[in-house]
Amino acid sequence: MTLTRKSIETLLDLVENKLGCMEVHDREDARELAVLEKARRELLGESADAARGTVIAFPAGDAVTG
Numbered sequence: 001m002t003l004t005r006k007s008i009e010t011l012l013d014l015v016e017n018k019l020g021c022m023e024v025h026d027r028e029d030a031r032e033l034a035v036l037e038k039a040r041r042e043l044l045g046e047s048a049d050a051a052r053g054t055v056i057a058f059p060a061g062d063a064v065t066g
Contacts (some may be wrong), residue, residue: 008047016040018036021042
């Protein structure tokens with residue numbers, strides 16, 4: 001599976017929206033915040049790759065379950 005530049009931008013917008021609404025009240029919230037910040041950094045990196053025309057492939061077996 002590959003992600004287009006538009007898909008990466010959409011995911012980045014969603015992550016940033018969630019980050020903007022987060023209120024940290026406990027450890028679970030802090031963990032979720034850290035995961036979202038990491039996802040944001042990764043998406044920004046992939047966005048830069050996509051802008052250069054690099055194809056981003058995600059093998060189907062790499063799904064992460066929460």
